[in-house]
């Protein structure tokens with residue numbers, strides 16, 4: 192937060208300076224426009240007067256403005272002339288003699304001028320000020336502290352469960368809430384109490400915000416939404432009063448939903464290390480929120496929903512009974528779910544005959560709903576770039592590649608690096624191809640990505656695997672180490688490129704030993720805490736409680752498993768050396784190779800194997 196605030200200040204100073212510059216500029220322009228007159232010396236004025244060229248003279252407070260007669264040649268002299276007024280007692284006399292029309296303008300030359308020169312230039316300043324405040328997150332300088340709860344009228348929340356895919360279980364859980372919101376009296380009549388606070392918990396992009404919206408849409412009730420980060424304001428105390436306003440507004444519109452998105456921004460545990468430097472503002476806001484939630488009776492017909500992807504950092508007080516006491520998990524979509532989400536997002540996208548959504552759903556394991564939406568969008572952009580009206584398989588392939596591996600960098604690998612990376616990736620691909628239980632190779636590429644990977648092998652999971660046997664895991668390890676093994680085999684040395692592979696392999700092997708009980712030496716005992724690599728993390732870190740002997744035994748077992756996997760990979764590559772060479776050659780030539788071609792190479796070279 193602190194950093195953002197700093198950035199904001201700098202930002203506004205730049206804006207103020209810009210505004211001032213603009214004010215002077217505009218002011219200058221206006222002044223010029225008002226008195227479009229050429230400045231001449233007083234002597235010139237007297238000269239013109241003496242020669243009878245002057246038609247009209249206006250005396251202003253400080254200056255004299257005059258126009259010339261049409262000259263004898265008929266050419267008219269454009270514009271006015273102005274000169275500084277000097278103490279010239281005979282001037283009037285001369286003017287009368289020369290039959291010049293003259294008048295005086297009362298000082299100061301009119302309110303209009305003042306308005307134009309001063310008020311007009313202030314308008315951009317005011318506008319900029321206004322937008323600055325908008326940016327800072329309040330609708331205007333006068334409304335700081337007023338709740339910005341955006342109330343979306345029932346008819347405007349058109350989102351329904353139709354628009355959310357792959358979360359059937361969540362929808363079922365929310366059905367009851369919807370029934371309640373549709374007709375609270377039905378529930379309150381029999382004294383039934385519903386949980387007031389529902390917390391949607393899940394990784395980013397899985398559709399939590401969308402679901403909250405859809406819940407309001409399904410129930411047809413007003414939807415008040417606010418984001419936790421919005422609460423953190425410029426002035427202390429503002430967040431708290433916003434919360435108060437939000438709840439006040441909502442009460443008058445019941446039945447309705449209050450949705451607090453990214454609630455972790457305010458609900459962070461007060462005792463967490465990050466909060467050692469106490470953030471009064473956040474704490475006040477949180478306290479107000481707790482207070483408001485306590486003051487709620489479920490029969491008031493207001494349902495409070497929250498969303499977070501970091502439930503573990505939430506203050507425990509928020510999760511207590513009567514507050515967000517019902518948590519609903521919104522997980523990453525399964526293959527079926529991904530298919531549904533793809534259907535939703537391709538509804539308005541013309542698909543080519545070769546684009547196969549079933550296959551797409553299959554190869555996008557780990558993608559969130561937002562990723563899939565992004566994928567469809569990227570693919571559509573690719574199609575446009577190709578000048579095609581339909582989105583085809585190739586567009587999706589490139590889009591997946593971009594999303595999985597980050598945007599492609601322009602400079603291709605050269606020379607020795609290119610050869611090394613080709614062998615490395617070829618090693619992964621070949622091992623994967625040769626082992627029976629691994630995922631199919633989808634595509635291998637040595638196009639460097641902006642995320643720093645020099646290449647990657649994309650496997651296509653045959654199905655989402657919830658249960659994996661020890662054999663499958665060991666094969667996975669062998670694939671992970673295949674790149675490194677290829678480097679050892681061909682170059683007799685390893686490069687830093689394998690660091691990430693090692694990291695992943697070590698993590699997997701460790702889980703096999705400590706969580707899955709796959710080591711005989713340690714037995715079927717669980718040594719790790721936490722629920723896997725999920726977003727919930729493993730904050731408890733029980734491993735540190737292990738005895739030193741057990742810890743070193745774990746390390747030994749992890750090492751053994753990895754070494755075995757590496758040996759297996761090496762062995763496979765050695766016996767299929769010609770296939771490895773062939774794949775690496777293709778990669779060096781074309782930078783990418785499709786899974787099918789890897790399969791073909793393997794089956795062709797298998798017979799020529801020594």
Ligand code: ADP
Nearest residue numbers: 354355356395396397398399400401532560561
């Ligand atoms: P979260 O709040 O969980 O981070 P969002 O609800 O903001 O995720 O999702 C961002 C966008 O991704 C949504 O607007 C929607 O277009 C798309 N999206 C995410 N999940 C789904 C889903 N399950 N079904 C359909 N679209 C989804």
Ligand code: MG
Nearest residue numbers: 399400452498
């Ligand atoms: Mg969200």
Ligand code: ZN
Nearest residue numbers: 619674689692
């Ligand atoms: Zn690798």
